[in-house]
Amino acid sequence: MTRTLTGIGASPGIAIARAFTLSSERYLPEKTAIADAKREIGRFREAVAVAGSEIEAIRASAEAKLGAGKAEIFEGHLMILEDPDFIDAIEDKIGEEAINAEFALHEVSQSFVELLQSMEDELLRGRAVDIEDVSSRIMSRLRGVPHSDLANLTEECVIIARDLTPSDTAQLNLDVVRGFITEVGSRTSHSAIMARSLEIPAIVGAGASVRDIPGRTLVVMDANEGLILFNPNDEQLEAYREKKRTDDLRRAELAQLKDRPTVSRDGKRVELAANIGKLEDIQRALDSGAEGIGLFRTEFLYMGRGTLPSEEEQFASYKYALEKMNPKPVVIRTLDIGGDKELPYMELPKEANPFLGQRALRLCLDRPDLFRTQLRALLRASAYGNLKIMFPMIAVLEELLDAKKLLEEERAKLLAEGVRVSDKIEIGMMVEVPSAAVSADLFAPEVDFFSIGTNDLIQYTMAADRMNETVSYLYQPWHPSLLRLIRLVIQAAEKEGKWVGMCGEMAGDPNAIPLLLGLGLHEFSMSAGSILSSRELIGQLNRAEWSDHAIRALGMRGTREITQYVQSIRNGVTG
Amino acid sequence: MVSQTFTILNPTGFHVRPTKTFVQTASAFPCKINVINKGKKVNGKSSLSMLTLGIAANEEVTLEIDGEQEQQALETLGKLLTEIHE
Numbered sequence: 001m002t003r004t005l006t007g008i009g010a011s012p013g014i015a016i017a018r019a020f021t022l023s024s025e026r027y028l029p030e031k032t033a034i035a036d037a038k039r040e041i042g043r044f045r046e047a048v049a050v051a052g053s054e055i056e057a058i059r060a061s062a063e064a065k066l067g068a069g070k071a072e073i074f075e076g077h078l079m080i081l082e083d084p085d086f087i088d089a090i091e092d093k094i095g096e097e098a099i100n101a102e103f104a105l106h107e108v109s110q111s112f113v114e115l116l117q118s119m120e121d122e123l124l125r126g127r128a129v130d131i132e133d134v135s136s137r138i139m140s141r142l143r144g145v146p147h148s149d150l151a152n153l154t155e156e157c158v159i160i161a162r163d164l165t166p167s168d169t170a171q172l173n174l175d176v177v178r179g180f181i182t183e184v185g186s187r188t189s190h191s192a193i194m195a196r197s198l199e200i201p202a203i204v205g206a207g208a209s210v211r212d213i214p215g216r217t218l219v220v221m222d223a224n225e226g227l228i229l230f231n232p233n234d235e236q237l238e239a240y241r242e243k244k245r246t247d248d249l250r251r252a253e254l255a256q257l258k259d260r261p262t263v264s265r266d267g268k269r270v271e272l273a274a275n276i277g278k279l280e281d282i283q284r285a286l287d288s289g290a291e292g293i294g295l296f297r298t299e300f301l302y303m304g305r306g307t308l309p310s311e312e313e314q315f316a317s318y319k320y321a322l323e324k325m326n327p328k329p330v331v332i333r334t335l336d337i338g339g340d341k342e343l344p345y346m347e348l349p350k351e352a353n354p355f356l357g358q359r360a361l362r363l364c365l366d367r368p369d370l371f372r373t374q375l376r377a378l379l380r381a382s383a384y385g386n387l388k389i390m391f392p393m394i395a396v397l398e399e400l401l402d403a404k405k406l407l408e409e410e411r412a413k414l415l416a417e418g419v420r421v422s423d424k425i426e427i428g429m430m431v432e433v434p435s436a437a438v439s440a441d442l443f444a445p446e447v448d449f450f451s452i453g454t455n456d457l458i459q460y461t462m463a464a465d466r467m468n469e470t471v472s473y474l475y476q477p478w479h480p481s482l483l484r485l486i487r488l489v490i491q492a493a494e495k496e497g498k499w500v501g502m503c504g505e506m507a508g509d510p511n512a513i514p515l516l517l518g519l520g521l522h523e524f525s526m527s528a529g530s531i532l533s534s535r536e537l538i539g540q541l542n543r544a545e546w547s548d549h550a551i552r553a554l555g556m557r558g559t560r561e562i563t564q565y566v567q568s569i570r571n572g573v574t575g
Numbered sequence: 576m577v578s579q580t581f582t583i584l585n586p587t588g589f590h591v592r593p594t595k596t597f598v599q600t601a602s603a604f605p606c607k608i609n610v611i612n613k614g615k616k617v618n619g620k621s622s623l624s625m626l627t628l629g630i631a632a633n634e635e636v637t638l639e640i641d642g643e644q645e646q647q648a649l650e651t652l653g654k655l656l657t658e659i660h661e
Contacts (some may be wrong), residue, residue: 076595313584
């Protein structure tokens with residue numbers, strides 16, 4: 001009978017193969033008294049030395065297969081073998097209690113495992129696996145048994161296990177292992193990270209029911225959807241074989257685009273960047289083929305804490321991001337707080353209409369002390385990469401000029417203090433208030449770039465609160481009013497030789513990209529996961545033709561007419 | 576003995592990578608190195624013990640160092656605590 005289970009898709013892809021179930025039974029040593037503690041400690045040291053050379057071999061092969069970054073975990077394992085609080089504790093226990101090495105190892109390793117598993121932080125809880133991995137290897141050596149089942153697999157299979165240790169994962173024979181499913185784990189567990197770099201499908205956290213699956217059961221796993229089918233019927237099997245063929249092909253095609261520039265079919269170059277909200281997102285952006293960071297939201301530095309972040313703290317974060325992306329550009333947006341984003345410790349007055357109130361730059365200009373701290377941190381960090389600074393929520397020219405004035409004052413102070421500041425920082429503004437879009441020509445001479453924030457621009461243009469579901473029908477990115485505003489901004493910028501980006505959700509929407517390309521948008525900033533498919537799409541589009549289509553769309557009567565028009569052309573083009 | 580308190584700036588706290596660097600650096604010094612956080616004191620040369628502290632961003636960490644090269648160890652390790660790490 002067919003059974004279906006669900007889990008967390010941790011590494012994408014589809015696999016079809018028979019199950020190999022890895023026993024999760026753990027060896028529990030018995031406590032026995034020993035006569036010669038010195039000899040027992042010697043036996044333990046020997047096992048540690050052998051485990052060390054085994055781990056070193058795995059480390060070297062992981063480095064060759066996966067790169068130095070992924071092999072780092074095994075340096076951590078080697079460090080456990082040298083950790084005084086671990087090794088000395090075991091040896092002391094053997095010596096003081098005159099007990100066998102197996103039991104001493106088990107006790108000490110369990111005490112660390114329990115300590116780590118009780119921690120709040122998910123990443124640290126995950127480190128318990130490292131201790132178990134290393135300890136079970138030493139244990140196997142002490143007992144004189146082979147360590148792992150997984151290195152010797154010879155038949156095509158999907159591995160099903162309670163969890164996979166890092167050394168299990170690194171040693172998987174990729175000629176036969178088609179994917180794996182684990183009972184526990186999350187997207188950030190080691191096995192998940194390893195699966196992504198090995199590029200094999202993985203589903204984690206599928207729950208205890210996976211234990212009931214007998215070995216050699218036929219398994220279909222769709223890690224794109226986190227779906228597992230056991231004993232599929234012929235119809236399902238055929239459907240998934242077909243799905244797998246298409247999926248494999250598509251993945252291979254997209255992977256080829258990772259380090260390529262983004263060019264339309266008729267040769268127009270544009271830039272695809274990533275939106276990020278925390279430092280951990282940067283690696284994902286790079287892995288996804290981002291040509292830069294188009295929107296770095298700085299709110300994470302201010303939220304979830306009790307006081308304002310210091311200049312030093314901010315500087316360290318900005319510097320890190322710039323160095324990591326260098327020479328690729330990083331557009332950092334100054335603080336955008338207010339509206340729906342609150343900072344309790346600032347004790348801002350309650351407003352009747354927070355979205356129309358003192359948010360973002362309006363607040364920063366009212367609290368120059370707070371704003372100057374951020375500007376100084378940004379200016380100091382500019383020496384370490386390709387920084388572009390962007391001001392949010394500008395409605396009138398004076399706001400832009402005031403912000404620039406503060407920036408210049410801080411620059412002058414820093415230079416006078418002898419601090420290094422880049423002289424190539426581009427200054428830009430978000431276009432999210434209709435007044436700024438309509439009169440973009442007034443702003444263009446004063447900026448290096450515009451970035452259109454569609455989420456807010458739509459809500460302000462339509463006068464429709466984006467949190468209010470009763471008016472959600474007015475959230476219409478393709479409405480002619482929006483397209484006309486976008487066109488005004490791009491035209492004004494082009495007249496001054498400036499560039500225009502977009503960092504709202506619309507920029508990564510495959511239905512909007514053709515029109516935006518046609519309107520002449522230069523930079524599309526989106527979530528990292530959309531970059532490769534967007535690059536592929538743009539490569540299929542003829543910009544000159546879409547320029548004509550876009551002009552026609554501007555004269556249409558509404559969203560429906562425009563989306564139907566775009567669909568009909570795309571269907572015609574891509575068949 | 577020398578002692579000083581530092582604030583962790585790394586936004587993700589003092590995690591696996593920074594701990595590794597810290598412990599490797601600490602182990603190269605001959606002196607005794609204690610790390611104190613949230614009232615708990617551990618051996619700065621043990622990565623497992625350091626991890627069990629769960630040092631988060633913006634937390635204070637005190638180094639207590641005793642023995643040969645203690646001043647140099649304090650400066651080097653204090654700098655590692657306040658840097659931004661991968």
